[in-house]
Amino acid sequence: MFDFTFYNPTEIRFGRDRENELAALLKAARCERVLLVYGGGSVVRSGLLERIQRQLKEAGVAFQEHGGVRSNPVLDHAEAGVQKARSFQAQAIVPIGGGSVYDEAKAIAVGAKSSAPLWAFYTGRTIEAALPIYGVLTLAASGSEMNGNSVLTNEKTRQKYSFSSRHTYPRVSILNPALTATVPLDYTAYGAVDAIAHVLEGYLTKSAHAPLPDEMVEMIVRSVMRTSDRLMEQPDDYDARAELMWAATLALNGLTPAGIGPYSFPNHAIEHAISGLFPDVAHGAGLAVVLPAWMRWHSQKNPDPYRQLAQRLFGIDSPQGGIAALEAWFRTIKAPTRLGEIGIDAAAIAPLAQHAASLCESWGLEGYDEATLRALFEAMV
Amino acid sequence: MFDFTFYNPTEIRFGRDRENELAALLKAARCERVLLVYGGGSVVRSGLLERIQRQLKEAGVAFQEHGGVRSNPVLDHAEAGVQKARSFQAQAIVPIGGGSVYDEAKAIAVGAKSSAPLWAFYTGRTIEAALPIYGVLTLAASGSEMNGNSVLTNEKTRQKYSFSSRHTYPRVSILNPALTATVPLDYTAYGAVDAIAHVLEGYLTKSAHAPLPDEMVEMIVRSVMRTSDRLMEQPDDYDARAELMWAATLALNGLTPAGIGPYSFPNHAIEHAISGLFPDVAHGAGLAVVLPAWMRWHSQKNPDPYRQLAQRLFGIDSPQGGIAALEAWFRTIKAPTRLGEIGIDAAAIAPLAQHAASLCESWGLEGYDEATLRALFEAMV
Numbered sequence: 001m002f003d004f005t006f007y008n009p010t011e012i013r014f015g016r017d018r019e020n021e022l023a024a025l026l027k028a029a030r031c032e033r034v035l036l037v038y039g040g041g042s043v044v045r046s047g048l049l050e051r052i053q054r055q056l057k058e059a060g061v062a063f064q065e066h067g068g069v070r071s072n073p074v075l076d077h078a079e080a081g082v083q084k085a086r087s088f089q090a091q092a093i094v095p096i097g098g099g100s101v102y103d104e105a106k107a108i109a110v111g112a113k114s115s116a117p118l119w120a121f122y123t124g125r126t127i128e129a130a131l132p133i134y135g136v137l138t139l140a141a142s143g144s145e146m147n148g149n150s151v152l153t154n155e156k157t158r159q160k161y162s163f164s165s166r167h168t169y170p171r172v173s174i175l176n177p178a179l180t181a182t183v184p185l186d187y188t189a190y191g192a193v194d195a196i197a198h199v200l201e202g203y204l205t206k207s208a209h210a211p212l213p214d215e216m217v218e219m220i221v222r223s224v225m226r227t228s229d230r231l232m233e234q235p236d237d238y239d240a241r242a243e244l245m246w247a248a249t250l251a252l253n254g255l256t257p258a259g260i261g262p263y264s265f266p267n268h269a270i271e272h273a274i275s276g277l278f279p280d281v282a283h284g285a286g287l288a289v290v291l292p293a294w295m296r297w298h299s300q301k302n303p304d305p306y307r308q309l310a311q312r313l314f315g316i317d318s319p320q321g322g323i324a325a326l327e328a329w330f331r332t333i334k335a336p337t338r339l340g341e342i343g344i345d346a347a348a349i350a351p352l353a354q355h356a357a358s359l360c361e362s363w364g365l366e367g368y369d370e371a372t373l374r375a376l377f378e379a380m381v
Numbered sequence: 382m383f384d385f386t387f388y389n390p391t392e393i394r395f396g397r398d399r400e401n402e403l404a405a406l407l408k409a410a411r412c413e414r415v416l417l418v419y420g421g422g423s424v425v426r427s428g429l430l431e432r433i434q435r436q437l438k439e440a441g442v443a444f445q446e447h448g449g450v451r452s453n454p455v456l457d458h459a460e461a462g463v464q465k466a467r468s469f470q471a472q473a474i475v476p477i478g479g480g481s482v483y484d485e486a487k488a489i490a491v492g493a494k495s496s497a498p499l500w501a502f503y504t505g506r507t508i509e510a511a512l513p514i515y516g517v518l519t520l521a522a523s524g525s526e527m528n529g530n531s532v533l534t535n536e537k538t539r540q541k542y543s544f545s546s547r548h549t550y551p552r553v554s555i556l557n558p559a560l561t562a563t564v565p566l567d568y569t570a571y572g573a574v575d576a577i578a579h580v581l582e583g584y585l586t587k588s589a590h591a592p593l594p595d596e597m598v599e600m601i602v603r604s605v606m607r608t609s610d611r612l613m614e615q616p617d618d619y620d621a622r623a624e625l626m627w628a629a630t631l632a633l634n635g636l637t638p639a640g641i642g643p644y645s646f647p648n649h650a651i652e653h654a655i656s657g658l659f660p661d662v663a664h665g666a667g668l669a670v671v672l673p674a675w676m677r678w679h680s681q682k683n684p685d686p687y688r689q690l691a692q693r694l695f696g697i698d699s700p701q702g703g704i705a706a707l708e709a710w711f712r713t714i715k716a717p718t719r720l721g722e723i724g725i726d727a728a729a730i731a732p733l734a735q736h737a738a739s740l741c742e743s744w745g746l747e748g749y750d751e752a753t754l755r756a757l758f759e760a761m762v
Contacts, residue, residue: 001627006392008389008390012386177382212627215604219600222596226592
């Protein structure tokens with residue numbers, strides 16, 4: 001086992017109606033002026049936003065709104081949020097939504113405490129402080145509710161970059177599985193793929209055998225598959241929503257990489273090129289396309305973890321058989337597995353490969369030159 | 382899935398030589414006067430205590446010592462520690478040792494911040510504050526390094542009681558698996574049993590099926606068994622030490638019960654009666670005796686989790702077969718499974734049953750009257 005540091009101070013309040021605890025939490029933390037960050041679609045339609053606003057008013061917590069976060073959140077919008085947080089003198093940031101909303105909330109939490117340009121924190125500047133974050137999660141997918149990561153897209157430069165900081169772990173994330181019942185099935189599927197991709201990156205790219213972390217990954221993948229299957233049949237199955245939500249949180253809260261040593265996120269880097277150039281592509285949909293092609297290529301170089309995955313998850317003895325089974329499962333939950341299905345044609349491969357190569361370079365990934373990436377994207381057609 | 386709150390702010394620094402980071406951690410947290418809490422045997426003999434003292438001196442961190450913690454820590458000794466912490470004006474408590482040392486360090490951390498009698502916190506008084514705890518763990522067993530629990534024995538009343546508080550999660554626990562290499566094989570085995578007991582209590586006593594938490598428990602039990610087997614062959618196998626240490630930490634850090642709903646710790650209550658009356662019995666040794674007998678009795682009332690355990694861990698189809706396989710495994714690692722092996726004869730059964738009944742009552746456990754407990758202890762002869 002490799003050395004590691006594990007630290008995750010986020011408190012998870014999980015269960016039915018727990019969003020009703022938000023105002024009391026903020027009051028106990030003496031946060032009486034907060035910025036509500038949200039997307040706009042489902043949290044408005046479902047009445048969740050209004051319920052939370054009423055709750056805050058009754059408790060005497062003042063708030064300002066910052067809605068309209070996009071599904072691949074962008075720098076300009078986050079900068080506008082920073083201005084609002086500053087001028088309102090917000091004492092906490094309250095994301096209400098999925099991973100994109102959380103990611104932008106983290107950006108605002110950092111920007112509000114610094115006079116540096118916000119993008120600097122996505123290009124290497126050290127984060128020294130952030131406003132506390134108290135959030136309500138409405139989508140099981142990104143894991144952002146229990147980590148310090150934030151991904152943002154700079155539309156001017158078409159870069160999708162990220163930071164990770166100890167200061168941006170949410171203080172509390174409220175996870176009410178019932179709030180995810182209104183998530184459409186395609187986004188439920190994208191979330192499942194995202195969670196699976198999070199744990200497989202480390203499982204497949206680490207350099208040495210790691211029995212306990214490997215079993216944890218397999219446990220999470222099995223859980224995500226089992227619960228997604230149930231939700232495709234019965235979208236309002238509370239227990240399946242609940243287990244999927246917790247599994248997706250565990251998938252990127254630092255537990256699975258503990259002890260595995262160096263590893264990398266090539267699928268995420270490659271997908272960021274896709275959703276950086278095509279912002280309408282949901283991150284999980286892009287991953288469903290990237291992952292099988294990348295796995296076929298990567299398994300030629302490093303077959304051992306693929307053989308184990310195939311055996312333990314699908315009872316199949318060949319690495320390629322396991323990849324095919326995972327890809328087939330993506331199709332059963334109606335996740336796309338080809339570029340054409342996410343509206344990207346072959347003409348985009350050259351710019352995608354170029355962009356992905358620069359992203360891989362900036363992430364410190366070796367062996368991902370433009371030619372390699374072009375071949376990878378061609379395998380996704 | 383049941384509602385739950387998960388919160389665990391302890392930072393784990395895991396790996397070779399990481400105890401060398403202690404002084405810098407304390408300095409960064411502005412703790413320049415600390416109380417070192419330890420047992421006395423192995424941390425002195427191994428030179429670890431001296432190395433840490435030298436490190437603190439060089440960094441300008443002043444310390445006082447509180448050695449001699451017993452393996453079932455006692456109230457009187459903890460009270461003496463509180464006096465030392467107060468008179469020295471310690472800013473942090475530094476346990477160096479196993480679970481008993483951590484448990485007493487937590488007692489001192491609480492007592493130093495309150496004028497109430499220390500025992501009051503073990504009998505229901507709410508903990509409002511505690512000194513920060515920065516520890517170095519030398520034994521994989523109790524999980525105390527990553528939770529807020531403390532168990533203490535009041536020798537006057539022969540009560541072994543516990544508290545659990547948000548204020549007593551260690552800030553940082555340093556886990557260097559190499560430091561456990563000097564743990565004798567019998568204590569290695571007791572630690573393994575303790576970790577297994579921690580996860581099985583919830584697995585076996587919860588009221589409803591919980592697929593993901595169940596898999597997490599099975600993963601931990603498999604890991605503890607696999608690594609203990611290796612250590613019985615090769616006591617200085619670093620990777621096995623490392624995986625066992627992390628598995629034992631995960632066994633009681635709040636993850637496995639998340640979502641399982643109400644459950645109880647009957648084996649721990651019953652064992653506390655044993656080591657309360659016979660303080661020379663190691664907690665894990667007592668558990669190895671209690672667990673199989675309790676499982677045989679309890680599985681008659683609630684066979685489902687036993688059937689699952691038998692199938693998934695041992696590939697056996699009967700609940701009783703699974704229990705027998707676990708008991709047989711305890712014997713292969715030379716853990717005792719009968720009262721006689723821990724020096725307790727049948728004459729002690731009446732007082733044990735009486736004491737256990739009062740403990741079970743104080744823990745709110747139903748169905749554990751004196752007659753039932755007497756029959757249980759008789760099954761351990």
